[in-house]
Amino acid sequence: TDSTEDYCLDDFVPNKDVVNGQVTNYDPLAIAAENTAMLVEMSREKRVADLIFTLGTYAASLRTTLSGTSQWSDYTNSNPVDAIMAAKDLMLVDANVIVIGRQAWTKFRQHPKVVSMVLNRSGNNGGLTASGFVSRQAVADLLEVDEVLVGDAFTNASKPGQTASYARLWGKHCAMLQINRSVRNTRAALPTFGMTAQWGERIAATIPDARRGLMGGQIVRVGEHVKELVTFQECGYFFQNAVA
Numbered sequence: 001t002d003s004t005e006d007y008c009l010d011d012f013v014p015n016k017d018v019v020n021g022q023v024t025n026y027d028p029l030a031i032a033a034e035n036t037a038m039l040v041e042m043s044r045e046k047r048v049a050d051l052i053f054t055l056g057t058y059a060a061s062l063r064t065t066l067s068g069t070s071q072w073s074d075y076t077n078s079n080p081v082d083a084i085m086a087a088k089d090l091m092l093v094d095a096n097v098i099v100i101g102r103q104a105w106t107k108f109r110q111h112p113k114v115v116s117m118v119l120n121r122s123g124n125n126g127g128l129t130a131s132g133f134v135s136r137q138a139v140a141d142l143l144e145v146d147e148v149l150v151g152d153a154f155t156n157a158s159k160p161g162q163t164a165s166y167a168r169l170w171g172k173h174c175a176m177l178q179i180n181r182s183v184r185n186t187r188a189a190l191p192t193f194g195m196t197a198q199w200g201e202r203i204a205a206t207i208p209d210a211r212r213g214l215m216g217g218q219i220v221r222v223g224e225h226v227k228e229l230v231t232f233q234e235c236g237y238f239f240q241n242a243v244a
Contacts, residue, residue: 002229004197004198004225004226005226006225007044007224007225007226008203008222008223009036009039009040009043009222009223010221011220012209012217012218012220013028013029013032013218014215014216014217015213015215015218016213016214016215016217019215029218029220033204033220033222036220036221037204037222040222040223040224044224044228045169046169047228048228049151049153049169049171051194051230052177053171053173053175053238053240055238057233057238058237059234061090062233062234062236062238063238063239063240064238065240065241066078066239066240066241066243067241070083071241071243072104072107072108072111073107073243074244075113078113080108080111080113080242081114081117081142081143084098084143084176087239088143088176088237091178091234092191092235093178093232093235094178095145095177095178095235095237096145096146096177096179097147097149097176098145098148098175099151099170099174099175099176100149100150100151100173100242101150101151101171101172101173101174101242102150102151102152102168102170103171103172104171104173107242108174109133109135109139110132112131114134115133115134118142121141136150151169152170153168153170154168155167172242172243173239173240173241173242174238174239174242176236176237177194177235177236178193178232179193191231191234192231193231193232194230194236195229196226196227196228197226197227197229199226202222202223202224203223203224204220204221204222205220205221207219207221
């Protein structure tokens with residue numbers, strides 16, 4: 001059993017800005033709501049990335065940390081397709097989604113063995129060399145999954161007003177997951193590695209605040225009641241440090 005958590009952010013809009021907006025055809029409350037909603041969504045993405053790309057999320061037999069010649073950035077010694085297919089055999093339910101960080105994906109899609117297998121599968125192997133890169137759809141077809149999701153986002157570890165300190169949110173990892181998008185409960189006939197439980201709808205509201213500014217203002221609050229859950233560990237496999 002579990003329960004949802006409350007996640008929300010506030011933004012303060014001075015009433016003076018609201019009055020000025022009536023003259024300039026600019027709605028500061030709407031802009032504040034839009035920007036705050038984006039931050040709420042970004043916070044949610046970070047929670048999901050931290051959950052999916054963590055060793056402890058997976059059963060001990062369904063996770064591995066790559067290093068040295070086994071990392072997919074070693075184009076001579078590694079074989080990421082063989083590694084993924086062997087991992088799929090260990091899962092209780094086959095993966096239908098691959099989640100991979102941008103840096104790992106860049107190396108993976110240019111791996112000579114991956115390019116060669118895609119070319120062979122398409123029949124375009126008549127004298128072609130295994131160089132270049134392949135598309136997400138080509139990899140999805142090769143590995144027999146529905147889609148390949150590439151994590152592109154950055155996170156900024158600095159507080160407002162400080163010099164920005166950016167880092168990749170999704171890191172250099174790869175996860176294979178069985179995601180049942182139609183699941184409504186944890187006892188569904190078709191299991192799913194994880195799900196987002198949600199109570200109610202996302203909330204957007206304004207709250208009067210007379211304490212700040214000569215004319216006071218309004219707090220724009222955006223939030224949601226959600227909880228990201230791992231419901232079936234055996235439906236996932238994790239490659240930590242997939243590339244150097």
